Amino acid sequence: MFEKYFSLKGHGSSARTEVFAGITTFLTMVYIVIVNPAILSSVGVPFEQVFMATVISVIIGTLIMGFFAKLPIAIAPGMGLNAYFASVVGAQGLSYQIVFGTVFIAGLLFIVLSVTKFRETIIIAIPPSLKYGITSGIGLFIAFLGLNHSGIVVANESTLISLGDLHEQGTVLAIVGLFITLILMARNVKGALFFGMLITAVIGYFMGLLKFNGQIVSAPPAPVFFDIDISGVFSHSLYAVVFAFLLVTLFDTTGTMIAVTEQAGLMKNGKIPKAKMAFLADAVATTVGSLFGTSPSSAYVESSTGVAAGGRTGLTSVVVAALFALSMFFSPVISAISSLPAITAPVLIIVGCFMMEGLARINWREFDEAFPAFIIILTMPLTSSISTGIAIGFITYPLMKIFSGKASQVHPLIYFFGVIFLLQMIFFPTH
Structure with a gap:
């Protein structure tokens, strides 16, 4: 059926x-x-x-x-x-x-x-450059979530972010889970991500990190x-x-x-x-x-x-x-x-890598195509907001095309939403 x-x-x-x-x-x-x-x-x-x-x-x-x-x-x-x-x-x-x-x-x-x-x-x-930028930006965003949730990367007042305490039990479990999952994937094991999480959960239970109240x-x-x-x-x-x-x-x-x-x-x-x-x-x-x-x-x-x-x-x-x-x-x-974020964090990190594939399809030699994609990829993880990355991409793309003398190549809807996003970010941002 x-x-x-x-x-x-x-x-x-x-x-x-x-x-x-x-x-x-x-x-x-x-x-x-x-x-x-x-x-x-x-x-x-x-x-x-x-x-x-x-x-x-x-x-x-x-x-x-x-x-x-x-x-x-x-x-x-x-x-x-x-x-x-x-x-x-x-x-x-x-x-x-x-x-x-x-x-x-x-x-x-x-x-x-x-x-x-x-x-x-x-x-x-x-x-296409915005589509691939969105895909790659989300990839970096969820990979960063995995790194942050696992404690591998933490907030730092001086440098904004820095390497976490690699002796922390939860972080150790996430790193072990990451390498277990990578090994399973390298061996082309079907369902490697799922089995990686399952093995990580079992290890977490015996480490005393995964607890049930009965x-x-x-x-x-x-x-x-x-x-x-x-x-x-x-x-x-x-x-x-x-x-x-x-x-x-x-x-x-x-x-x-x-x-x-x-x-x-x-x-x-x-x-x-x-x-x-x-x-x-x-x-x-x-x-x-x-x-x-x-x-x-x-x-x-x-x-x-x-x-x-x-x-x-x-x-x-x-x-x-x-x-x-x-x-x-x-x-x-x-x-x-x-x-226990250590169980799912390795999957998010690995999937982030998968989603970088679209970068190869961006025409990096055309700056008015490359920069809007780049700014999306950069801002999504740094602002922890997919919508912010999309908004900045939609604003910069038509502007770059206008000043490159290629305004006619941009769909009218992109101009419309570029203006809408600009107004939204100025007058009622969501963050």
Whole structure:
């Protein structure tokens, strides 16, 4: 059944590979069911409700992506977007019900954009140098996350960042896990990333770093619809907040989809296959998620770990959704694993390397093509923001072309979004 529906052989894959890929993606992004509730509960949203809303958003968005778009991309509440949500509630003194109203409206607008050709047109309009810059920038971004989460690289007041304490147990475990995974990959072991994490988890358990409190299964909290306050959005004139949610979600998820489909070799003539359904996945997840109590959803860069493990079809996404559904009952175990970054950090570092492939396709001899790609690659990891890197790329690319006398080569949409991004960064930045 799966073979025919997802055309596994046609994509050079198998059910076993897709399952391993789904498990790999799940393990690298399952932290969201812990981190997202922690961030939103800090401004008063009930932790249990955010937990369930997070899982529901993942299941809905990722199943749409799997069954209808048939892409190996997972959807979940976006990191950065949840922090922005909390900052709006905290800084402006608004109730979280009103801010959920802004998310709901942004989600509806997102759906409208997704059923039209607007988002697909954006993909076509983006020049290759920006596409490859986005892919490579995200690669460096997630590799840096892996280095930072593992303690290999740490903050330093004098030099901003520096080498961490390599005698720290968690850092030692991450380094051991990294070399184990590299060895498995060098030996062309199928599912090397997954098995690397599994072996690392076992070692972590015997080192006393991976701990369980004795409870493995627990009943999930009952999901509840929040009484979102849409009228408050208009009475407080929160149009800029709606626009910020819409803009950041649009380009975060579009950039990620470009990166992951490009990495998987699924991009055809500069287009994402079944683009409308792919775009609907995060739009619907955002809208439904706001009703249950979570911030906007987007495509997850961690999906690249599943692609690196061999995932090429929507079956990978279906497996991810199924595992998140099971996660509702295994929150104690998930909490323990996700609290030990050394298990997933090696995968993020290795996948970052995979995503550098596009650098070879950038025309580095043409400065007006090279610099916008370079600035994207540079700013994504340094600002810890995919959307910021994309914004700066969209601003610099048309400017470089104008002053190079090649203004006619730029698609009108690139000019439009260059202006929009510039206004967004000046008047309502999300960080």
